[in-house]
Amino acid sequence: MSGVETVIMVDWSARSAPSPARPVKDAIFVAERTxxxxxxxxxxxxxAAVAALEAAFDAALAxxxxxxxxxxFPFGxxxxxxxxxxxxxDPLALWGWLAEAVADDDRNGNSRWEVAERLNGMFPGVGPFWGCPAGRASGLLPMRGTARHGHGMAERRxxxxxxxxxxxxxxxFTTGSVGSQALLGLPRLEGLRRRYGADLAVRPFEGREAPILLAEVYPSMLDAEVRRRQGPGEILDAAQVRVLAEAFAGLAPxxxxxxxxxxxxxxxxxxxLGHEAELVAALR
Incomplete structure (x- = not known):
């Protein structure tokens, strides 16, 4: 594989309204290393984040x-x-299904609760999705994970x-709710797949070469190093994607x-995952 000249890392968000104008945690931060x-x-x-990514991808291709x-967020x-x-x-067939099912407007209004109910309705028992605001729970979408039963899915990948x-x-819902991030993130990634076609590949699902590669990451994997390099007043989410972009950019092709x-x-x-020491070394 030829080298990657630009590394972009994205800290996603499942907010249901625009984040404040002043940067805050638990919003969307994008780090680009070139x-x-x-x-x-x-x-x-x-x-807005996807529009910025498309502009970055278009410039890189040009x-x-x-x-x-x-x-x-999880890709599968x-x-x-x-x-x-x-x-x-095929996990990418699921991306396509979600792209058709999920509504997510320009101000973050979205249908994730309804889609989660629809998906849960395809399985026996109750679940596998769970977690929602008070008053939003239903027979198809419980507030608590302990209310699920008989759906037949493994709890973890x-x-x-x-x-x-x-x-x-x-x-x-609540702290660490990556499920909502995935339900609202995968349709956006499917939109990128449709826009860029053969110019984009998703790892590890697609092995072919392409000028744009998408991958799942976990910024907290380098938590100790991120905190060591976090600048004064720098929001942790921003520091995480910055350090992760620099680490991956430092690897040999x-x-x-x-x-x-x-x-x-x-x-x-x-x-x-499993190569944390190598990623930290790439920073140095």
């Missing part, structure tokens, strides 16, 4: 630069989920069994390629 320089930007909505873009679900929903084990700090993708190809082709994988 030619030894890192730029971090703050985005109040998912639509200039002949290869791009890696990492996103901090426990084995069997995609097949139950789409009839196939293999990668989450290995990284126990990572939350299960079924959790939609062959090592980066190998890391991106690791993992389960159905459930997905967190890029760089």
């Amino acid at each position: 030619a030894g320089e890192t730029r971090v930007t703050y985005h109040r909505t998912r639509a 200039e002949g630069r290869r791009v890696l873009a990492g996103f901090d 679900y426990p084995r069997g989920f995609a097949r139950a929903v789409t009839g196939r084990d 293999a990668v989450e069994e290995r990284l126990r700090r990572a939350q299960p993708v079924w959790k939609l 062959g090592r980066l390629d190998a890391m991106l190809r690791e993992g389960d082709p159905v459930e997905g994988w967190i890029a760089g």
Whole structure:
């Protein structure tokens, strides 16, 4: 694989309204590392963040630069989920299904609770998705994970069994609710797939070469190093994507390629997991 000249890391958000004008935690931060320089930007909505990503991808393609873009939410679900929903084990077929099912407007208004209910209705018992605001719970979408039963899905992907700090993708509300981030993130990534076609590939699901690569990341994987490098007054979310972009950008091309190809082709994988020391060394 030829080298990647631009590394972009994205801290996503499942907010249901625009983030405040002044940067705050738990919003969207995008770090872009090109030619030894890192730029971090703050985005109040998912639509604004995607527009910025498209502009960055378009510029890279025009200039002949290869791009890696990492996103901090799960790219897949426990084995069997995609097949139950789409009839196939292909995780990208599930991305397509979600892109048609999820409504997510320019001001972050979205239908994730309704979509979670619809998905839960495809399974026996109660679940697997859970978590919602008080008063939003229903027979199809319980507030608490302990209310689920008999749905038949594993609680965690293999990668989450290995990284126990990572939350299960079924959790939609309160701290660490990556489930909502995935439900609102995967349709946006599917939009990028449709826009860029053969110029974009998703690791580890697609092995073909492309000038734009998408991968799942977990910024807290380098938590100690991030906190050591966090600047005065720098929001932790911003520091995480900045440091992660610099770490992946510092890898030799062959090592980066190998890391991106690791993992389960159905459930997905967190890029760089198990190689934390190598990523830290790449920063130096």
